[in-house]
Amino acid sequence: MPQNLVIIIPQFNDWEALNLLIQKINEDLRPEIIENTSLLIVDDCSSKDRTQPFTRFIGKDIKLLTLYRNLGHQKAIAIGLSYVAENMDCDQVIVMDADGEDAPSDINKLVTKSLEEPDKIIFAERNKRTEGFLFRFFYIIYKLAFKLLTGKVITFGNFSLVPKNRLKNLVRVSEIWNNYPGGVIRSRIPYSSVLTDRATRLAGNSKMNFVSLILHGLSAISVMVDTTAVRILIFSIFMSGLAVAFIVFIIFLKLIGNATPGWASTLGSTLMILMLQSFLISLFLVFMVLQYRSQQHFIPAVHYRDFVEKVETFQLMA
Template sequence: MPENYVIIIPQFNDWEALNLLIQKINADLNTPILQNTTLLVVDDCSSRGRTEPFAAFGGKEIKLLRLYRNLGHQKAIAIGLSWVAEHLPADKVIVMDADGEDAPGDINKLVARSVEVPEKIIFAERNKRTEGFLFRFFYVIYKYVFKLLTGKVITFGNFSLVPQGRLQNLVRVSEIWNNYPGGIIKSRIPYDSVLTNRATRLAGESKMNFVSLVLHGLSAISVMVDTTAVRILIFSIFMSGIAIAFIFFILFLKLIGNATPGWASTLGSTLMILMLQSFLISLFLVFMVLQYRSQQHFIPAVHYRDFVEKVESFS
């Protein structure tokens, strides 16, 4: 019996690119996959309506899930996954962007890899990026900061395949509401990746500016804020140890008479104040995180219905 596939595509005012993407899906997807695929377009409360009908789709059907308000890409993905988990029979669920930068042909690679490791979520890992130098430079910084603060490595985005056996687990991971790939890393659901090249945007202009990119990076780090807080505390203790060593060195210089009058006491008291401030702020952050962990969290599978306006079907 053939497997059922669902492709979730969150979009905001990207109707033109979406139609071009549907045409590329028709052309690039392997026929057995295409014929058993349903497209679920999650309309993130677009401010512009469709001016043209959807392009002809070679799969089963297109479903349009409209949201009551604009929530952003990550939350739209979480809602799409939750809706599929409850309403559609799907053996494999693919998540991809509407702008065409996630190449539809790479879905074939994701499916092939999923056959080899059926119990894992499969991500498309970027082998080559097409963005400008400035974006790539800050992306490298982001990856190093992410590893430094969380101890994890992130080399992928939203483009992924979720097997049916992991879908129900995934939609109960509260962290995917904030950041989809970060939430999967935090959840310890097993995942793998395949190397892909990022394609170029099909139409329109990207809505991601520098501020949006920074917020996206911080949201990925924030899903592992407990680990981040402890690492910051450990770093604060380490720096406090260095500060104490400097204070003893300053006192030694003062005792042997090599310190400039007033210099030792000024520098020593400054180091002591900075040390205490950094330690107390880090400790306060850790306690805030521990308090947060004791609270009830947003579960996408339970709460997503509050944001769904309606679902339309197009054959």
């Protein structure tokens, strides 16, 4: 079992759910795990003040890291990981949401799996989801789009365990600033997963709407933008080849006199314009990516301090 475990919980206006989550952590974690566990709450500049004290935590302590401005869930995770890597002594780090949809009991599974594969990041892969049909439908589309555009498979979210020997590598991966699971895939740090069931929200309403879901999906794809650009270019070349084949076929029909007057020239010119536009746009995207790769990137481990307003420690042991 780990000597020291830190659970990073980013939250924005979820104080009520957070207190219920702490209570469930007390109840569901095995005694040998929780007695060496600390909580790091990353407050993403909440617009609502905390009106109730933290629920009594039977682990070591609770740290509250407050950000200067609202940055979003993924960036809050990156800042939390960077703070732990620099300031806290731990053997393993858990990343989980504050709303309770990541079941604390599954932390036991993550720890057990990590003992079997100590050099890998362990993700909680969803075996059963509790969202509505529309959300699950678009989530399937997102996974298919991710596979087509990046060549990778993504079947997990933020809920994960990071071993100490991978933490300092991870916080120097610039891509986790935009999307944590996508950044891990891009980094080529070895990872594995365990099957878990998604729990229900403990309190309040979800802040994930249709727009934020699309933005989250695009952020995951964006971390593999170079691969995505090349795949789009290859697809564009393939479609251009089909367009050329159709144009040749149209010319053939016109030569043998089977083409409708005006139809061949109109369709042929339209295909030529679409072919040139798609190819040039794809080529422009590839050059933008090459330019991006030559620039200095944001490194969470180096720059995270600019966003940290304060860190408070609460000793809440029984």
